[in-house]
Amino acid sequence: MLELDIRRKEYRGVSSPLLAVRDLKLCLEAGRFGAVLGESGCGKSTALRILAGLDPDYEGEVRRPGEGRLGIVFQEPRLLPWRTVEQNVRLALPQPLEGRDLAPLFASLGLAEHRDRHPGELSLGLARRAALARAFAVEPDLLLLDEPFVSLDPATAGRLRGELADLVARSRATTLMVTHDEEEALALADTVFVLSPRPARLLGEVTLDRPRGARDAGWVAERRREIERLRAG
Template identity: 55%
Template sequence: MQPVGAAAPLRVDIAEKTFRSAQGVSVTALKNLSFEVPNGEFACLLGPSGCGKTTTLRILLGLDRQFSGSFQLPEGGSNRIAAVFQEPTLLPWRTVEQNVRLALPKELRVKNLDALFDTLGLAGMRSLYPAELSLGLARRAALARAFATEPAVLFLDEPFVSLDGRTAGQLRRLLLDVWSARPTTALMVTHNLAEALALADRIIVLSPRPSHVLGVFDIGLPRQHRGPEATNDLLRSFHQKFPGVS
């Protein structure tokens, strides 16, 4: 399958985002944050915790409109966006399959999802309720929901946080499997450099608050060649380019 959507990239240009606390104290979270993600690329937004990564994502998802600046989502194809949140955010009163189908537009509700459920190892769990799933399985269901919509752009907010290392690694491989079946412009927020190096085409490095782009790290290497040794080389050149960022 070829990348879907016209050539328009994801373009972000946020001039400023300020939070005002109840006591009247204002905190500037983002300042002059601008970057681009070319069509069909997987980018990671890497930065120290509390620097405004999730805030950026909430702005792009349209959940926070109190900011100055602009952004442009990739157009063409479905024009839909999909998100995998920090928590799986599955509706507890609907089964796994209902959760996935509800996110689909009406005309796609009946589409065949067997391949997607098979790839994610959820084939036997379609009729379970989220409370009956482990956290790892719930996260897989959240991935299934995001990919089922065939979005024009996919946002992931630390989707593998609070999982043990083995489960997280397994989920990363599954994510790559479904993503490569249909490469979608994707932006993933993470503070885990190893995760970013394993998944991304490019890493957008953010400064501490007020956050702006420190620089972009392009990983030229195809994912299948990123063995332990190659990853160490990548890590070394990353630290050369961004000393002090871990």
């Protein structure tokens, strides 16, 4: 079970403090895929950073599923430019997984020929794939994705979305993806958490009980109206 309860998160600015999150509470069953949907700048990335344990300065509580082993994909790929793709992935591996065979993972993400290249030689799409490979390679209990498809062209984003769906289906990780894109959330998630504009709080959640393959246009339109109603209050 993943539980996130942020009562208050403030950034102490130079002139005035900025309230980023207020009363954001959400629960996600272990092994499920949740999407946190909100406009850009609403504080959803802040919530993700808190959940990742990267920002201890907040009021509230966080409970991570399992042993809390984390796989994370930031908005920028954040690979070590002086290490190859494979080294980047291997460096993230925890001790019990050191030396594991990465070939199937690289193959499923289309990285097989790129494992010996440096990040500077990769397109943004390939670098994102490498960051995804790193996150899945550690066999995470909790997988956090921060706008993993932003600024990719639609075709690349679509392909990568499909690959991500496959990987998530085969993994036991509890996944939380932050996005501003409704279509993306509705294509991938089991539950969509709809956030307010800043300071972020939970407006409500939409449960998507249909399997990913069976989500046709009519069903998606219906869910979109549901999200609209939550936003209208």
